[in-house]
Amino acid sequence: MYGIVRSSSRILKFQNVRYASHSCKILVLGGGCGGCTIAAKFSKKYKDQPNHVIIVEPCEDHYYQPIFTLIGAGVGKLESARKKMKDVLPKDAQWLKDSVVGFDPENCKVTTKNHTIQYEILIVALGLQTNWNAIPGLAEGLENPDAQVCSIYGPNTVSKVFEKIKRTKNGSALFTFPNSPIKCPGAPQKIAYLAEDYWRKQKRRYAINVVYNTTLPVIFGVKKYADSLWEVCKRRNINVNLQTNLVEIKPDKKEAVFQNLKNPEKKWTTEYSLLHVSPPMSAPDVLKSNSLTNEAGFLSVSPKTLQHTKYSNIYGLGDCTSSPNSKTMAAIAPQSKVVYKNIMATLEGKEMDHCYDGYASCPLVTAYGKCILAEFDYNLQPRETFPFDQGKESHAAYLMKKEAFPFIYWNLMLRGHWNGPKIFRNIFHPFEKTPEV
Numbered sequence: 001m002y003g004i005v006r007s008s009s010r011i012l013k014f015q016n017v018r019y020a021s022h023s024c025k026i027l028v029l030g031g032g033c034g035g036c037t038i039a040a041k042f043s044k045k046y047k048d049q050p051n052h053v054i055i056v057e058p059c060e061d062h063y064y065q066p067i068f069t070l071i072g073a074g075v076g077k078l079e080s081a082r083k084k085m086k087d088v089l090p091k092d093a094q095w096l097k098d099s100v101v102g103f104d105p106e107n108c109k110v111t112t113k114n115h116t117i118q119y120e121i122l123i124v125a126l127g128l129q130t131n132w133n134a135i136p137g138l139a140e141g142l143e144n145p146d147a148q149v150c151s152i153y154g155p156n157t158v159s160k161v162f163e164k165i166k167r168t169k170n171g172s173a174l175f176t177f178p179n180s181p182i183k184c185p186g187a188p189q190k191i192a193y194l195a196e197d198y199w200r201k202q203k204r205r206y207a208i209n210v211v212y213n214t215t216l217p218v219i220f221g222v223k224k225y226a227d228s229l230w231e232v233c234k235r236r237n238i239n240v241n242l243q244t245n246l247v248e249i250k251p252d253k254k255e256a257v258f259q260n261l262k263n264p265e266k267k268w269t270t271e272y273s274l275l276h277v278s279p280p281m282s283a284p285d286v287l288k289s290n291s292l293t294n295e296a297g298f299l300s301v302s303p304k305t306l307q308h309t310k311y312s313n314i315y316g317l318g319d320c321t322s323s324p325n326s327k328t329m330a331a332i333a334p335q336s337k338v339v340y341k342n343i344m345a346t347l348e349g350k351e352m353d354h355c356y357d358g359y360a361s362c363p364l365v366t367a368y369g370k371c372i373l374a375e376f377d378y379n380l381q382p383r384e385t386f387p388f389d390q391g392k393e394s395h396a397a398y399l400m401k402k403e404a405f406p407f408i409y410w411n412l413m414l415r416g417h418w419n420g421p422k423i424f425r426n427i428f429h430p431f432e433k434t435p436e437v
């Protein structure tokens with residue numbers, strides 16, 4: 001029933017064929033963390049029917065983005081976070097190296113630049129778009145080697161962060177959190193803690209004023225970890241300004257313009273010696289303004305089943321959905337199991353019985369060798385895995401972030417074998433009750 005027109009190799013390249021058409025059982029959009037993980041689960045299931053799963057993904061390279069924070073602090077190189085897409089996408093799936101440009105959910109069709117694809121089930125995992133042009137002066141600042149503007153948020157910018165941290169000898173070092181949903185909401189402050197620790201070790205901390213300006217009304221969404229982070233900032237004299245939004249950069253003068261979100265008319269200009277920017281982000285443009293999305297442009301899914309709110313043969317996972325969890329790789333692990341199980345139930349004509357509880361995790365690196373391992377759910381209540389107080393800084397949590405999590409990602413998660421740490425939580429906390437979602 002399903003077939004791919006003229007597909008003889010695993011990677012479909014139709015340089016000369018415009019609008020070739022294909023059909024498949026499972027169509028996965030995006031080959032990042034979510035897309036690759038869920039495609040691996042389905043291609044294992046349908047390994048004897050190689051045309052059943054198609055992945056649409058335009059990029060040559062796949063990045064393990066969570067390690068960008070450590071790379072920005074000089075721990076490891078970008079190469080350690082990068083693999084060829086062809087080597088991580090599941091062997092038993094077909095990779096269409098192209099970009100999605102349109103959706104026709106009524107007719108179960110997706111259009112890419114050069115193809116149309118008919119699907120039985122669609123899984124959308126298009127991630128977040130980083131809007132480097134949303135702040136005037138940001139793109140110019142990142143390109144200007146003397147402007148001391150940097151960001152861990154892009155594969156093209158992260159490698160330059162540490163040299164700029166090293167070059168900072170005095171003045172004000174500013175770290176920002178934007179006025180939009182972002183991936184890994186802990187990362188903007190983690191890089192501040194690491195830079196501060198670096199300057200402390202270099203014995204120049206006394207000359208540098210370290211400032212974290214966040215648009216949020218809290219330092220972190222979960223009270224237990226927020227309390228620990230306020231203590232870290234107090235102890236190390238890091239100045240935190242809440243509801244403070246970066247609106248413009250003047251890279252030639254090394255000046256940044258901020259806005260007070262409680263009183264948006266109030267703007268002021270500050271000089272900086274280092275400006276680390278976490279850029280505004282949004283759902284990808286291709287998702288915005290169609291019947292698949294909510295008002296904010298995110299794929300509209302049920303937070304429990306991750307099934308689309310209008311089209312029952314569409315599911316979403318990862319950063320591009322409306323599910324109100326913290327946008328992290330850690331969240332995708334349990335989401336992938338819920339999406340897989342619910343789709344299989346649907347295909348077998350059964351009721352969907354798997355529910356996502358909003359689990360997410362954020363290893364809040366507070367120094368070289370120290371980390372607070374935050375784990376929580378939709379209710380912003382801690383859901384800790386290990387038998388120690390994860391609200392305290394620990395070396396064990398740092399080692400997990402640096403060594404264990406990348407290993408799990410490349411070897412288990414992208415191969416469809418990792419659904420999150422619940423199995424360990426059940427061992428360490430056998431009497432814990434699973435909260436209602």
Ligand SMILES: Cc1cc2nc3c(=O)[nH]c(=O)nc-3n(C[C@H](O)[C@H](O)[C@H](O)COP(=O)(O)OP(=O)(O)OC[C@H]3O[C@@H](n4cnc5c(N)ncnc54)[C@H](O)[C@@H]3O)c2cc1C
Binds near residue numbers: 034066127152320327
């Ligand atoms: C600096 C940083 C630190 C982080 N730290 C952590 C951490 O400590 N812990 C943690 O759990 N998470 C962390 N994350 C977050 C984590 O990396 C993301 O949540 C995760 O990668 C999201 O997966 P995704 O599949 O939704 O999106 P992505 O992995 O971004 O994949 C989206 C894919 O869609 C593709 N795509 C986009 N547009 C199209 C199109 N039109 N057609 C086809 N394909 C398209 C893209 O090329 C991409 O491959 C961090 C991220 C960053 C940047």
